[in-house]
Each structure stands twice: as structure tokens, then as C-alpha cells.
Amino acid sequence: MAKRFVFAGVVSFALLTVGCSGESTPTAAEDPVGTLQSAAEEWATSFYSGDASAAYALFVRECQEKFSEEEFKAFSDVAQATPRTVTDVTAEVDSGKGTVGISFAEETDFDTNMPWVLVDGDWKTSDCAMRE
Numbered sequence: 001m002a003k004r005f006v007f008a009g010v011v012s013f014a015l016l017t018v019g020c021s022g023e024s025t026p027t028a029a030e031d032p033v034g035t036l037q038s039a040a041e042e043w044a045t046s047f048y049s050g051d052a053s054a055a056y057a058l059f060v061r062e063c064q065e066k067f068s069e070e071e072f073k074a075f076s077d078v079a080q081a082t083p084r085t086v087t088d089v090t091a092e093v094d095s096g097k098g099t100v101g102i103s104f105a106e107e108t109d110f111d112t113n114m115p116w117v118l119v120d121g122d123w124k125t126s127d128c129a130m131r132e
Contacts, residue, residue, distance in 0.1 A: 028121055032098070036091040036116055039123035040100040044111070048084045052076035060119060063128040082106075091116075098123065 028035045039058060046054035052073035056064065059072075085105040092099050096118035102111040115126045 028118055028123060032093040032118075033091050036093060036098045036100065036123045037089045040091065040102060040114065040116065040125070041086050041089045043125060044084070044086050044089075044102050044104075047076050048079050050076060050080050058123075058125055059128075060117060060124045060126045063126065066128045 026035060043055050043058045046052070046058075052075075053069065055076065056069045056072045086102060087105050088101075088103040090101040098116040100111075100114040100116060102114065104110065116123050117126050118124075
């Protein structure tokens, strides 16, 4: 009988611990640099892996008005010819604006000073020029 109580206690403790230790994703207000780095990594990974829709969703409205999702997908399709693996993302934040540097496994490939802005609590890139 005592073994049942011990087992039940261990299971209850484990369930309680798992329930309490669930990590929530920080908001841009809580961790502006970390959330910007995550958004930029998502953008680069999506763009270079062919998930143009996910990358396109991370553009500010002005960039989406400059070129359509279909045009952006064509950019992404061309970029897939030379796939890139993100190795490092650095970010600097000043109020609701930030810049990002992205390094890739291919040491000669990098993107610096990519502009981002906070839009309704989410980081969006304002790099409408599609520069390298």
C-alpha cells in the first residue's frame, strides 16, 4: 500500500513540475533583442529554404505593397539555388527599431544592418530593397 502512495506522489510531483516549468515565449517588450534575433533567424531560414510565405509575413506593410508575395517567392526561389545555413544572428535595438546581422555557414555570405521595426508588438523587417 505504501508503494502506491509513493508512486502516486512521484507521478503527481512530475506532472506538477512539468505544468509549472512550461516556458512561455517572451514578448518583444520583455526581450527585444532575443525576439528580434528569433524573427530575423526565422526570416532568413524561411527565405533560403523556400518557405517564402513565412518570410513574406515578416515584412512591414510598405514592403508588401512594394512587391507581391508571388514576386517575393520568385526571389526566394532564386535564393534556393545557393542554400544558406544561418550560424549566427546579432541584433541591436533602439526603442522600436533594430538592426540585424546574419552570418551563414558559407563564410563569405553575411547580411549586415538589416533594418527591423516593431509593429503591434512583433518585429517586422523594413528591408524593402532586398539587398545582400
